[in-house]
Amino acid sequence: MAIKEFFDIPARYRTWSMALMGVGILSVIVGFILYGTGEHHGMRFWASLLQNSTYFLLVTNAAMFFICATTLAFGGWQIVFRRVTEAISVAVIPLGIIALIVLFACIYLDPHVYHWLNPEKGDKILEGKSAFLNKGFYSTWTILTIGLWMVLGNKMRQLSRELDNNPLPDAEAGRKYIFKNTVWAAIFIVWFALTVMSVTPWFWLMSIDAHWFSTMYSWYTFASTFVAGMALITIFVVYLKNQGYLEYTNEEHIHDLGKFMFAFSIFWTYLWFAQYMLIWYANMPEETIYFNSRITSKSHSGAYTGLYWFMFCINFIAPILILMRRGSKRNYTTVTFMAIVIIFGHWLDFYQMVFASLFPDHVTLNLFDFGVAAGFVGLIMFSTAKALTKAPLIAKNHPFIKESIIHHT
Amino acid sequence: MAVKKFVVGCFDEEGPLFDAVKKVRKSGYKLHDVYTPFPIHGLDQAMGLRDTSIHTAGFLYALFGTTSMLSFMTWVFTVDWPFNVGGKPHFALPAWIPITFEFTVLCSCVGMVITFMYLCQLAPFVKKHHFHLRSTDDLFVMVIECTPKTNESEVSSFLTSIGAKEVNTQMAETGWWLGRYDREQKLFEGQSETVSA
Numbered sequence: 205m206a207i208k209e210f211f212d213i214p215a216r217y218r219t220w221s222m223a224l225m226g227v228g229i230l231s232v233i234v235g236f237i238l239y240g241t242g243e244h245h246g247m248r249f250w251a252s253l254l255q256n257s258t259y260f261l262l263v264t265n266a267a268m269f270f271i272c273a274t275t276l277a278f279g280g281w282q283i284v285f286r287r288v289t290e291a292i293s294v295a296v297i298p299l300g301i302i303a304l305i306v307l308f309a310c311i312y313l314d315p316h317v318y319h320w321l322n323p324e325k326g327d328k329i330l331e332g333k334s335a336f337l338n339k340g341f342y343s344t345w346t347i348l349t350i351g352l353w354m355v356l357g358n359k360m361r362q363l364s365r366e367l368d369n370n371p372l373p374d375a376e377a378g379r380k381y382i383f384k385n386t387v388w389a390a391i392f393i394v395w396f397a398l399t400v401m402s403v404t405p406w407f408w409l410m411s412i413d414a415h416w417f418s419t420m421y422s423w424y425t426f427a428s429t430f431v432a433g434m435a436l437i438t439i440f441v442v443y444l445k446n447q448g449y450l451e452y453t454n455e456e457h458i459h460d461l462g463k464f465m466f467a468f469s470i471f472w473t474y475l476w477f478a479q480y481m482l483i484w485y486a487n488m489p490e491e492t493i494y495f496n497s498r499i500t501s502k503s504h505s506g507a508y509t510g511l512y513w514f515m516f517c518i519n520f521i522a523p524i525l526i527l528m529r530r531g532s533k534r535n536y537t538t539v540t541f542m543a544i545v546i547i548f549g550h551w552l553d554f555y556q557m558v559f560a561s562l563f564p565d566h567v568t569l570n571l572f573d574f575g576v577a578a579g580f581v582g583l584i585m586f587s588t589a590k591a592l593t594k595a596p597l598i599a600k601n602h603p604f605i606k607e608s609i610i611h612h613t
Numbered sequence: 614m615a616v617k618k619f620v621v622g623c624f625d626e627e628g629p630l631f632d633a634v635k636k637v638r639k640s641g642y643k644l645h646d647v648y649t650p651f652p653i654h655g656l657d658q659a660m661g662l663r664d665t666s667i668h669t670a671g672f673l674y675a676l677f678g679t680t681s682m683l684s685f686m687t688w689v690f691t692v693d694w695p696f697n698v699g700g701k702p703h704f705a706l707p708a709w710i711p712i713t714f715e716f717t718v719l720c721s722c723v724g725m726v727i728t729f730m731y732l733c734q735l736a737p738f739v740k741k742h743h744f745h746l747r748s749t750d751d752l753f754v755m756v757i758e759c760t761p762k763t764n765e766s767e768v769s770s771f772l773t774s775i776g777a778k779e780v781n782t783q784m785a786e787t788g789w790w791l792g793r794y795d796r797e798q799k800l801f802e803g804q805s806e807t808v809s810a
Contacts, residue, residue, distance in 0.1 A: 477707075477710060480707065481707045481708070481710065481711075484707045485699075485701075485707070485708065487699070487700075528672070529668075530664070530668070612654045612655055
């Protein structure tokens, strides 16, 4: 079978990604004029950028996590579309730089997103947390987080491309190659565990509610972005299939991606519920405050109630009912539709994580937020397509490639 | 259930088995079943079996578990014996979710196991005919059912020609039965081997 090894960016794709990025830039400019200064010190503007940049950064970084986790598990099935996953993870570089700028602006320009920057006098809780919540620790950790993601991700991609022109001579070399991959993947996973699964979301998102805390928060964030990352991989794989690429990828692989979306939607709900129920049960004011602005209660207006339960429905009830059947996980249309729903749903989840704390009285969601999101989507499309053109679409010399081609679910 | 006549062909590798299954289906013989020592991916498609409906059954059992447990707890704690736990409302939905979840899983999996046992006709104390004992160890056993029109010697030679290592004809009960194996049946007849030191 003659296969198309290299991806050509179709003209329409290029136009769309450019247009979306244009919309994004325009939105940022208009947003800065409307919300960048004035009554809230630009809080609305920076909060939207914070939500979008961290969300899309974590989603694209989830692609690299997926590569490393499957490498450590000696999973072979995903090798046929591994180049797509790698290409998505390249977007960590531009998105990381943008997120770094936004986060630093939130710290050093102080648009009142993080109120722990200027605690009121005699605020015992924030004084107690000051060893953790301070500018120095925040900035250092943010730079380390994003920097090491880029470096380690780059190393993983490099290891994969190394084989393209030098096939492995024998089985022994193959074993050594796999071992080397495992070592680097393990390093990435450890760093991932220290960042996305623990400290980083506490800094970036949870510290918006500086008085509140939840130890499940990072896991919750991780589950949210990982399932959206799987959805993103699925969309790109299906797109490339429709364009006539990825000849060896078939519905068996799509089925497994669908299973990931299904399973991690439920995992997300599990964490959502675990966090909610413990706080509901203990009923301590300093903890319940988080849900007061999100779910209706007597003392609050409940502006976010509708949005919150809508988000819950499309992130849990839709995936569990629609993706449950075997047939729907093997159907390209259903899987793509659900992938888009999931990405949007978790974007809304991030929206309520950021905005329900900053603007508890009314939902400010408008075209500006969607415009910024469109810009990030365009950027991911652009950088992924660019990365796809640079390497062959199939890692043909990888030791597990045969296992992946004959994969059967 | 009825006693029927079967022609049994044994294969010692799964590669030839796949070809054999295809050829048997093409030739029009009635394939009763294939017994393998371990699950083989794709064999069900090759045999032309339809997809199992056991997951639909599992979903229905789960639905039963969810609704029955939720309504039971609602009845107990709001109607029959309401009492105050830490000032929580009587209808304390979040506290019930773990119990509902566990009961859903319990109903679904126990129900599916029982359904599966019924479909495969396996149960404690219940017996079923073994076409070849080595199918639980290292032999792939293909069983063809004889219809009134089947010429069994023709089937036997056909099976040999497509790679069966051992072919025999058996009269066997197709269903399960409660009780014991026939006293006269010698399970290990002609299969003893001398062990070389």
